[in-house]
Amino acid sequence: MLRQALATFGEYLIFLRQVFSKPAKWSVFLKKWVFEMDAMGIGSMLIVCIVSLAMGSVITMQTALQIESGWIPKWTVGFISRTSIVMELCPTIISLLLVGNLGSRITAEIGSMRVTEQIDALEVMGINPASHLVLPKVLASIIVNPILCVFSIAFALLGSFLTVWITGCISTYHFIDGLTYCFRVYDVVYALTKTCVFAFVMSTVASFYGYRIEGGALELGKASTQGIVVSSFIILILNVVITDIML
Amino acid sequence: MITVNNVSKYFGEKQVLFGIDTQFEEGKVNLIIGRSGSGKTVLMKCLVGLFTPEEGEVLYSGREFHNLPDKDKLSLRKEMGMVFQGSALFDSMTIEENVTFPLDMFTEMSESEMRDRADFCLECVDLKGVNKLFPAELSGGMKKRAAIARALACNPKYLFFDEPNSGLDPKTSLLIDELITKITHDFNTTTVVNTHDLNSIITIGETISFIYQGRLGWHGSSDNILTSDDQTLNDFIYAQPLTQRLRKTL
Numbered sequence: 001m002l003r004q005a006l007a008t009f010g011e012y013l014i015f016l017r018q019v020f021s022k023p024a025k026w027s028v029f030l031k032k033w034v035f036e037m038d039a040m041g042i043g044s045m046l047i048v049c050i051v052s053l054a055m056g057s058v059i060t061m062q063t064a065l066q067i068e069s070g071w072i073p074k075w076t077v078g079f080i081s082r083t084s085i086v087m088e089l090c091p092t093i094i095s096l097l098l099v100g101n102l103g104s105r106i107t108a109e110i111g112s113m114r115v116t117e118q119i120d121a122l123e124v125m126g127i128n129p130a131s132h133l134v135l136p137k138v139l140a141s142i143i144v145n146p147i148l149c150v151f152s153i154a155f156a157l158l159g160s161f162l163t164v165w166i167t168g169c170i171s172t173y174h175f176i177d178g179l180t181y182c183f184r185v186y187d188v189v190y191a192l193t194k195t196c197v198f199a200f201v202m203s204t205v206a207s208f209y210g211y212r213i214e215g216g217a218l219e220l221g222k223a224s225t226q227g228i229v230v231s232s233f234i235i236l237i238l239n240v241v242i243t244d245i246m247l
Numbered sequence: 248m249i250t251v252n253n254v255s256k257y258f259g260e261k262q263v264l265f266g267i268d269t270q271f272e273e274g275k276v277n278l279i280i281g282r283s284g285s286g287k288t289v290l291m292k293c294l295v296g297l298f299t300p301e302e303g304e305v306l307y308s309g310r311e312f313h314n315l316p317d318k319d320k321l322s323l324r325k326e327m328g329m330v331f332q333g334s335a336l337f338d339s340m341t342i343e344e345n346v347t348f349p350l351d352m353f354t355e356m357s358e359s360e361m362r363d364r365a366d367f368c369l370e371c372v373d374l375k376g377v378n379k380l381f382p383a384e385l386s387g388g389m390k391k392r393a394a395i396a397r398a399l400a401c402n403p404k405y406l407f408f409d410e411p412n413s414g415l416d417p418k419t420s421l422l423i424d425e426l427i428t429k430i431t432h433d434f435n436t437t438t439v440v441n442t443h444d445l446n447s448i449i450t451i452g453e454t455i456s457f458i459y460q461g462r463l464g465w466h467g468s469s470d471n472i473l474t475s476d477d478q479t480l481n482d483f484i485y486a487q488p489l490t491q492r493l494r495k496t497l
Contacts, residue, residue, distance in 0.1 A: 121335040124295050125349050126324030
């Protein structure tokens with residue numbers, strides 16, 4: 001099993017070398033890049049905003065419920081909510097959500113191109129299919145995912161605020177006080193760095209599993225699931241590593 | 248001309264091609280025929296570079312394809328056009344975009360020049376008024392013709408067809424066969440067709456390579472294929488009751 005995992009990792013590195021080669025024509029590459037950014041960003045915006053709104057709301061309710069002691073200042077609810085949202089929930093949970101949303105889309109798209117010989121057609125034409133198809137997706141996700149993460153943070157904080165405002169569990173004054181307490185720009189940098197790394201993992205692993213499909217519809221389904229599982233697993237491990245390095 | 252010298256191909260331990268030697272001539276329709284699983288598609292994929300043979304060489308007008316430097320391999324690939332069994336049209340693009348795609352990638356043509364070229368190629372395959380349609384909106388025969396138009400876009404010297412008649416009705420098959428012959432003679436291409444369609448074998452095969460269990464079983468033309476005394480070839484050609492009846496009349 002270890003030998004197989006190493007062989008797959010080797011194939012992945014060879015695949016990355018093919019992906020990161022000079023595009024055949026820059027104008028075509030730029031067109032595809034913009035198209036991918038549009039498809040990924042606009043296509044995922046709604047789900048990201050809804051999930052973030054709900055996530056922010058729940059985290060605030062949970063925190064307010066746990067902190068009932070009179071010894072703990074009321075602004076702590078806002079402070080803990082913000083820290084959880086900015087540093088962990090939005091970059092990691094939203095990246096995992098995007099693995100399911102964008103990653104499966106990438107695997108299915110590239111996999112069906114493989115199954116229907118469209119990738120072979122590109123190769124016969126003298127075009128590097130890995131670079132032509134995957135590079136725009138990888139670069140688009142590295143740009144788009146952090147933008148989605150910023151939106152996610154904004155909507156999660158909005159969800160938190162609305163919960164406090166509607167339920168009245170603490171005053172909005174105390175909540176905003178906690179929200180702004182000891183705010184560090186570095187926390188956002190840390191969150192966006194994580195998102196960029198996760199975006200790279202999501203797009204390359206999903207593409208890799210789609211690219212190496214052999215067979216038909218059954219293998220396409222399997223590859224899509226494998227891509228999601230492996231990406232999620234790597235993201236969770238990298239989350240620990242990056243946290244250890246950056247904090 | 249394409250020359251195949253002693254080509255062998257393995258998949259793991261399994262050998263699929265056993266030292267194939269054959270030639271595909273310029274300006275002619277060259278067929279590769281054989282039963283399903285005989286190695287026809289593997290041989291064709293070795294020809295176009297989708298597979299690399301473990302032994303032997305494939306020469307394009309004297310140039311050994313698999314050992315060429317990347318840059319030369321790329322320029323040779325630009326001289327090739329291939330029509331896949333399932334057409335392999337890019338389904339996110341319109342038919343016109345499919346045809347102009349190789350032009351967009353490899354030439355400095357303006358938009359209008361590319362559109363004119365696409366119109367010309369689609370006219371060559373008798374496909375008009377479909378420029379703005381997507382592949383999913385076309386019938387199987389139309390998709391094949393659109394794929395041929397795309398293969399023609401860059402004026403290829405070498406054209407490859409992988410089972411062009413599969414899944415088509417007899418009349419459409421006939422049209423595709425006529426088209427292949429016309430294109431080959433009009434543009435003087437070296438055309439290689441992978442088929443097991445008997446009508447194609449008899450009507451368009453100017454040179455025929457019969458592959459049997461990964462080996463070259465017979466080489467000849469449509470003039471002498473029906474009268475050959477090769478047992479394995481006859482078992483293939485006269486497998487159906489209709490052709491058995493035909494044999495009796497010969």
